[in-house]
Amino acid sequence: MRALIRFGKQPRLRFISHLDLQRFFQRAVNRTGLPIAWSQGFNPHPVMSFGSALALGWTSEYEVIDIKLSAPMGRKRTEDAVRAALPEDLPVLEVRMVDDKHAAPMALVRMSDYVVRLEGENAPTVLEQIPAFLQREVVTAVKKTKSGEKEINARPLVIALEKLDEGAFKTRLMLTESQSIKPELLVGLLSDMAGVEAPQAHVHRLALLGLDAGGNPAPLMAL
Amino acid sequence: MSLSERIENLMMSVQKPVRYMGGEFNAVMKDPNGVDVRYAFLFPDTYEVGMSHLGMKILYHAINARDDAWCERVFSPWVDMADLMRRNSIPLFSLESRTPVKDFDLLGITLQYEMSFTNILEALDLAGIPLRSADRMEGPFIICGGPCAFNPEPLAPFVDLVAIGDGEEETQQTIDLYRQWKAAGLPRSEYLRMAARIPGIYVPSLYDVTYNDDGTVRSVTPKPGSGAPEVVRKALVKDLDGAAYPEKLIVPYGEIIHNRIMLEIFRGCTRGCRFCQAGMIYRPIRERSVEHLMRMADSLVSSTGYDEISLMSLSSGDYSCLPELAHRMVERFASKRVRISLPSQRIDNVLTDTLKETQKVKKTALTLAPEAGTQRLRDVINKGVTEADLVRSVTDAFEQGWSAVKLYFMLGLPTETDEDVLGIADLAEKVRRCYFSVPKERRAPGLRITVSASVFVPKNDTPFQWAPQLDYETVVHRQQLLRQALSKVKGVDFKYHAPDLSYIEAVFARGDRRLADAMERAWRMGCRFDGWSDQFRYDLWLKAFDEAGIDPDFYALRPRPTDEVFPWDHLDCGVTKAYLLREWEKAQRAECTQDCRKGCTGCGMKRYGACEGRQ
Numbered sequence: 137m138r139a140l141i142r143f144g145k146q147p148r149l150r151f152i153s154h155l156d157l158q159r160f161f162q163r164a165v166n167r168t169g170l171p172i173a174w175s176q177g178f179n180p181h182p183v184m185s186f187g188s189a190l191a192l193g194w195t196s197e198y199e200v201i202d203i204k205l206s207a208p209m210g211r212k213r214t215e216d217a218v219r220a221a222l223p224e225d226l227p228v229l230e231v232r233m234v235d236d237k238h239a240a241p242m243a244l245v246r247m248s249d250y251v252v253r254l255e256g257e258n259a260p261t262v263l264e265q266i267p268a269f270l271q272r273e274v275v276t277a278v279k280k281t282k283s284g285e286k287e288i289n290a291r292p293l294v295i296a297l298e299k300l301d302e303g304a305f306k307t308r309l310m311l312t313e314s315q316s317i318k319p320e321l322l323v324g325l326l327s328d329m330a331g332v333e334a335p336q337a338h339v340h341r342l343a344l345l346g347l348d349a350g351g352n353p354a355p356l357m358a359l
Numbered sequence: 360m361s362l363s364e365r366i367e368n369l370m371m372s373v374q375k376p377v378r379y380m381g382g383e384f385n386a387v388m389k390d391p392n393g394v395d396v397r398y399a400f401l402f403p404d405t406y407e408v409g410m411s412h413l414g415m416k417i418l419y420h421a422i423n424a425r426d427d428a429w430c431e432r433v434f435s436p437w438v439d440m441a442d443l444m445r446r447n448s449i450p451l452f453s454l455e456s457r458t459p460v461k462d463f464d465l466l467g468i469t470l471q472y473e474m475s476f477t478n479i480l481e482a483l484d485l486a487g488i489p490l491r492s493a494d495r496m497e498g499p500f501i502i503c504g505g506p507c508a509f510n511p512e513p514l515a516p517f518v519d520l521v522a523i524g525d526g527e528e529e530t531q532q533t534i535d536l537y538r539q540w541k542a543a544g545l546p547r548s549e550y551l552r553m554a555a556r557i558p559g560i561y562v563p564s565l566y567d568v569t570y571n572d573d574g575t576v577r578s579v580t581p582k583p584g585s586g587a588p589e590v591v592r593k594a595l596v597k598d599l600d601g602a603a604y605p606e607k608l609i610v611p612y613g614e615i616i617h618n619r620i621m622l623e624i625f626r627g628c629t630r631g632c633r634f635c636q637a638g639m640i641y642r643p644i645r646e647r648s649v650e651h652l653m654r655m656a657d658s659l660v661s662s663t664g665y666d667e668i669s670l671m672s673l674s675s676g677d678y679s680c681l682p683e684l685a686h687r688m689v690e691r692f693a694s695k696r697v698r699i700s701l702p703s704q705r706i707d708n709v710l711t712d713t714l715k716e717t718q719k720v721k722k723t724a725l726t727l728a729p730e731a732g733t734q735r736l737r738d739v740i741n742k743g744v745t746e747a748d749l750v751r752s753v754t755d756a757f758e759q760g761w762s763a764v765k766l767y768f769m770l771g772l773p774t775e776t777d778e779d780v781l782g783i784a785d786l787a788e789k790v791r792r793c794y795f796s797v798p799k800e801r802r803a804p805g806l807r808i809t810v811s812a813s814v815f816v817p818k819n820d821t822p823f824q825w826a827p828q829l830d831y832e833t834v835v836h837r838q839q840l841l842r843q844a845l846s847k848v849k850g851v852d853f854k855y856h857a858p859d860l861s862y863i864e865a866v867f868a869r870g871d872r873r874l875a876d877a878m879e880r881a882w883r884m885g886c887r888f889d890g891w892s893d894q895f896r897y898d899l900w901l902k903a904f905d906e907a908g909i910d911p912d913f914y915a916l917r918p919r920p921t922d923e924v925f926p927w928d929h930l931d932c933g934v935t936k937a938y939l940l941r942e943w944e945k946a947q948r949a950e951c952t953q954d955c956r957k958g959c960t961g962c963g964m965k966r967y968g969a970c971e972g973r974q
Contacts, residue, residue: 148380151371151377156377156612160612163665164664165664167384167664180696223383225382
């Protein structure tokens with residue numbers, strides 16, 4: 137049996153790297169007192185995985201961790217135990233028990249929703265570019281990869297984009313191994329179009345999404 | 360913008376922002392309006408170093424166990440953050456509530472190392488607190504404690520109180536007294552006068568120091584009418600089972616140096632190594648009971664989720680019930696996958712079978728500290744181990760599957776000769792032979808021997824407090840001698856450092872109040888994080904001494920006559936000066952003193968009524 141846990145990352149803890157968060161959870165699951173399943177091998181560790189890494193500096197209300205249990209456990213008891221093992225700035229938001237055959241969250245993720253808040257006087261000018269951006273079919277972007285830089289068409293990676301107010305936009309971006317774009321890159325493209333320097337962006341993740349049986353986007357926890 | 364937001368704006372541009380983040384699991388949050396006393400506890404080094412320190416954890420949770428006080432942590436911001444804070448006028452802040460340090464009632468500072476002294480000045484300045492006690496009309500009282508508090512004289516003008524000895528009880532008393540003082544609405548100076556009556560509390564500003572013509576101290580006496588005691592006896596917690604110990608520990612997010620449960624199994628040491636300050640100032644030996652340790656371990660494992668318990672003390676192999684404790688720990692925690700480790704391994708203790716079991720998982724290098732290369736010099740320092748002990752220990756380890764050994768030595772010990780230094784290379788060669796004496800099919804491949812030689816720093820309150828530090832040229836000569844000798848031993852990695860850092864450490868370890876001015880000058884020139892070799896600026900230190908009119912050789916290199924009055928003589932560390940002197944004289948005859956578990960050696964601790972030793 138596995139527990140899928142959705143938790144948030146509050147502003148105070150946005151400086152924890154993904155690697156540090158993984159280490160943190162290794163100890164946190166020990167604190168839960170739940171029957172955690174351990175890996176085999178020379179260096180056994182609790183069996184768990186994350187839906188998607190959250191970049192340093194971002195906040196979120198949709199982080200998903202998948203923890204394998206060695207014995208059946210009720211949803212409520214699991215939720216209470218996990219909540220007690222986490223600090224208040226990593227709030228537990230949703231818990232779902234699934235069987236071992238359920239696909240790993242990481243394998244289900246296709247896209248992610250974000251709210252991006254921009255700082256400074258350039259923000260309105262940058263946000264004005266949204267309609268023009270949506271009308272284009274090709275927006276060339278330079279993406280940094282491990283092997284260097286490569287040119288991509290960013291436009292199809294932006295599934296939805298709308299202005300929220302004079303300082304923020306909401307967007308749905310592709311998030312798969314082969315096709316993904318980070319919100320900061322999108323801010324950079326909009327700023328280039330506006331001909332201004334990219335403003336500082338505060339990124340908040342609203343949801344991780346996969347595809348349901350009908351091929352439509354659906355929140356990860358509902359799949 | 361709030362202070363918290365302003366701090367966070369800097370965090371994206373510094374190395375390791377988690378250092379300044381707070382919000383860890385088990386960090387204590389309270390309503391500031393619900394407490395009477397706000398206590399800031401400063402560890403004057405980085406977060407990773409400070410968070411690895413057991414004493415801070417003990418006092419943090421002991422203070423926070425009170426309803427009337429809230430203790431928050433403060434660490435020295437690394438140089439990148441400190442510079443950004445200055446540029447943006449952000450004051451030094453506490454991690455928990457991000458409150459400016461100057462708004463606290465009390466500021467406790469732990470003195471673990473002389474080379475962190477400039478970080479204290481840096482911290483006060485970043486906090487916007489005047490450096491000198493005499494210039495402070497408001498803001499927190501500054502209380503220092505820790506091992507360097509046994510000679511706090513170089514810091515005398517900067518601090519208000521010094522807490523000598525075990526901090527568990529005296530810290531609470533300074534808080535109780537603060538409440539009384541505040542309720543009574545008395546002037547600032549009155550808190551200092553009242554505090555001087557708390558056992559273990561020393562108030563430097565209440566003492567006059569006079570000097571002889573040759574620059575040595577003539578006397579340190581309480582100011583007339585101050586009510587301060589002539590001699591301040593260290594505070595002593597007699598029963599550790601009854602002493603405060605945290606049931607929870609803060610679990611950091613980033614990796615820190617010692618990221619595990621630290622369980623202090625006893626305090627004090629009976630060995631009597633003559634170079635070792637800890638072995639003197641933490642006397643007498645006080646053990647926690649197995650039952651108590653098991654209960655502590657249980658609550659710490661479940662509250663932290665750590666997978667390792669380290670059995671801490673100055674010499675954990677000496678714990679009287681070690682086999683029982685190790686056996687029960689392993690039995691209790693193996694199923695929870697919690698490892699038990701014993702950090703302080705002496706070469707004359709045989710590893711118990713149980714601990715061999717627990718250490719099977721991870722064979723990191725076996726670390727041993729013979730300290731000196733010949734039996735004669737080991738007798739001088741009263742190390743009490745023989746070459747046979749070392750041979751048995753490493754052979755045993757090689758048979759158990761270890762292939763890496765780290766050997767720690769000191770250069771410049773009193774009476775040392777070139778021959779003693781060459782003896783280190785002989786020992787390394789013998790260790791190598793021990794490895795090859797184990798049949799090939801039974802030993803792990805890849806022998807690695809690391810020989811690390813530090814430069815000896817004579818410390819106050821040890822039998823070597825009368826000894827000169829070895830001069831620079833001779834240290835360098837012996838380092839090179841050893842390097843050449845070790846280059847002939849295959850598979851040895853030799854580690855050593857320029858002696859300049861140890862020299863400055865030696866100046867402050869046995870320094871007096873006149874050094875405060877040089878310290879302040881060095882800090883103003885840019886000295887901070889002196890213990891970090893990439894930050895240490897020897898040139899600036901020498902310039903600071905020169906400008907302050909201080910001859911650092913006077914403090915570090917001068918042989919001190921046995922009748923000299925020391926700047927710390929009025930602070931009673933538990934063992935008597937007469938005992939230390941006897942040990943100093945025996946050292947020069949290369950005579951050993953037995954472990955006092957085998958019979959009292961008359962160190963003076965019986966005066967405290969806390970030692971069962973027979974006379």
